[in-house]
Amino acid sequence: MKPTWIRLWFSAAIGLGVSQVALAEDSLVDERVKDELKTSEERFVITPHKVNYILPYTYNDNPNTDPYTNFTTNDDNEEVIDNAEAKFQISFKFPLWYNVFGDNGHLYFAYTNQSYWQVYNKEISSPFRETNHEPEMFMLFNNDWQVAGLTNSFWGVGAVHQSNGQSGSLSRSWNRIYGTMVFDRGPFALGLKAWWRIPEDEKATPSSPKGDDNPDIEDYMGNFELTAVYGLDEHMFTLMGRNNLQHPNKGSIEFTWSYPILGNLRLYTQYFNGYGESMIDYNHHNQRIGIGVSIGDIL
Template identity: 75%
Template sequence: MKQMNTDEAIDKTSLVDDRVNDELATSELPFVMTPHNVNYILPVTYNTSPNMAPFENEAADHQFTLDNMEAKFQISFKFPLMYNVFGDNGHLFVAYTNQSYWQVYNKEISSPFRETNHEPEIFMMFSNDGQIGLLRHSFWGIGFAHQSNGKSGDLSRSWNRLYATSIFDSGPFALATKLWWRIPEDEKETPSSPKGDDNPDIIDYMGNLELTGIYGIDEHRFTMMLRNNLSNPNYGAIEATWSYPIIGQLRFYTQYFNGYGESLIDYNTHNQRIGIGVSINDIL
């Protein structure tokens, strides 16, 4: 299997190269699962205004409200199907990300999982060695992603998209860009029909563009994600994180989110959340 970047081209200070080398070293080990996005658990998060709108009917019947405090966690991994599909380039992966929101402190309603989003993907990454200003254009890729919350009726949310991504880096800094196109779905014949588009306006809030910057200082990792619809009315989101190793592979992990689309059930609702917990990896 050819390494994605030749040894001569490896910059020892590059966070991107460090992650590539770590993945290549463990990709064929039978008891090792390669992280895709960050794997974390935030036992304590605070949302300034939980979105009650999807649960109004149920709340009226059972007289409950959502707690501002809840737990949030994410499990994300990928598996390489094939390296060097096109001669000495083109690396094919499948991936899965699960993100869950747990009303663990809400004993009045038996601490339910408020929302769980499932996102399987298949994508191909290409090694690159271009230069744009001070940044190396290290990878680009294309992929398909399906995301849904696995619910039915009025609570069902889902969408499919094709995306293109590029990764740029320079030593301790990296920038990932992601552009997508939503695959159209048929309209519902009636609002209660199980078939058809559950969320036809999701692009208005989720947009078509996402930028993620990563910066490393010693063992500290700082990230910032920006997403926007680039239209009027303007909707977007920002997510900032900081992590630092505390023991072994375990990292102290903090996250702040402000905007639209934190989860599928909240895609059209403005959320502001801060959480603290631990992760077993960071993006880089």
């Protein structure tokens, strides 16, 4: 039974995005599963959820200065948000209950932290510009449907809260129920994730601390995303597209490439173009490119 748990454990490690559960000869996850089998009995091992990475240098061609106007101006009343900043993500999860429904259905808790750090901006004391918190609870079901030459390896459902932990005019948050399915074949995998936002009450006044801080967030952050992964030798390529078909011009894409450099450490590059890279930027279009390292990467 343990190998099945580890396969599902790995599937959860990529945030219900993309993976290959079956241990086929050409499987993208073969080595990862073997590694997790080796450490499955280690009490203090932390299992990743989404990609854990640090990008010491990223460049954003259009920083979102509007939310910070009252906080980040110098003596000449000039906005001083830098184009260059560091970005990192820490993500982990752990199982709560295996085989909830006999021999299937596995319950997990996960947490992801994503931060944007104005580390080179000495003029305003190098603050953390934005930090997003994302706890979630989800259940995975292993599956073996064959669809158009692909295997539907698993499907899942979950609930997620995402916020930036701020108050007043900087506060951003939303809660969602989501479903996901993953299809794979050899070195290729495709994940579909769709969600429904849990409604919130409207604010009584714009400055009210209660109520919805971002009622139009779905227009920009969408209600579904597609993620594709392709492994070529030791190279790993991912492409994510997120959208709301009612507002097709307000979506986003993210492309990453990684390559192993030392042990589990991989050279990691990331390119983002669109809306909703972070909560504070949900309605702001930006284009960012960054380079750094990841630990283990998505697979």
